[in-house]
Amino acid sequence: MQHHKNVLLVSKTSRLHERMRELSHSLDISVLLSTPDTFDQAISSGHDFDLVLLDLAGLSSETINKVDAYVAGNSGIPRLFSVDEEQLPSLRMPVQGRSDLILATASEAEFEVRLALLLWPGEETVPSDFVTIDNMTINLATYQVTIDGEPVDLTLMEYSLLSFLATHPSRAYSREALLHRVWGFEYCGGTRTVDVHIRRVRSKVGPQVASHIVTVRGVGYLFKL
Template identity: 30%
Template sequence: MKKILIAEDDELIAALERDYLEAAEFEVVIASDGFEGMRLATEEEYALILLDVMLPGPSGFDICREVRRNKNTPIIMVTARKEDVDKIRGLGLGADDYIIKPFSPSEMVARVRAHIRIHERLLSEAREPVKTQVIEVGGLKIDTLSHRVFVNGSEVALTNKEYELLCFLASNPNIVFSKDALFDRIWGMDACGDTSTVTVHINRIREKIEEDTANPRYIETVWGAGYRFTIL
């Protein structure tokens, strides 16, 4: 049985999330504050983490940042605020998705299942005994079998979505993709969000693989059109 961590200080919301997830045959662990959420999220293993933004003690942003130091566990942020800056900040820290309160419990379960399925597919692809495919451009190396990325010989840690986005662009070099096309391809047409999600992830990828983010070598912005992975 897959185990889900819920970090939520509102007992009613936590109970609602737990009931629907348990009905969907998930095992659920609840942390009622940021301190317990931080401990459980970093010390234990979960199929997915549902992370409220506003928690007593460390915030959901703090926990997300810490988890992403060592783990690729899918993270869905839950927020009561509709401001784009909160959504962009969560995605920028490595969250895979966000849900705005009040939300549909059925939609919440559907998103949990979808992100777990994506994560498992990526892990499965990394284990498949097929010939290793390596994309190597300049100092950048993407090993699509092991799901690892290296820059000048040093490994860099990417979230699932960052890796998918980079791998897709690098597998289709010198082709311009609009933000809409990239969002549909990586997040899916039914995903909640907008094209600002693509921009956030592109910027985070650049921070990790580019020597000069102001003059990127690999992922080029084509103004008014989108992005392309450049091979000279």
């Protein structure tokens, strides 16, 4: 059984705030939001944190060093680093302690898995990296999809859309909600993009899996188990 956990988000921007609010509903976590200026206040607030999530965009080395010192002084609590793709070549992960990284543009489903694996290691209730439905397997850790053991050539957005729907089954999502949850706040295109990607995903995964992706008239789409 999962036990409630406290997460500290250290971020110079607010781009992950809404995502963490959503995850606080799907995972048994409380999230305290802090900026580099309020980090000292956050760690002296009396809360015991079980994980620090750092959004590295714009964070100074001074702030990162402060976080390192806090983690080292608190039994090496795990860290999850949220990074932009262009930061990957220069990223150096800590040698000490448990840590992981995730792209800031990753789907909420992947954020949920990576947070859970750090917060509840080894517990049976931790979401698996693998989602299997009929003859399809989604590997959430490697962004790969196979049908009957054969890889399916999906773009990143096609994969993100499919994995989000498959990990949130039996609930209808509007096109606007899917744009918000899969493409993110910064996307400026119209809702027709969702229809185009749904059509491409259905054609690539084949009729057996495609039958799970149901069009809900007047609403949007639902993944039926």
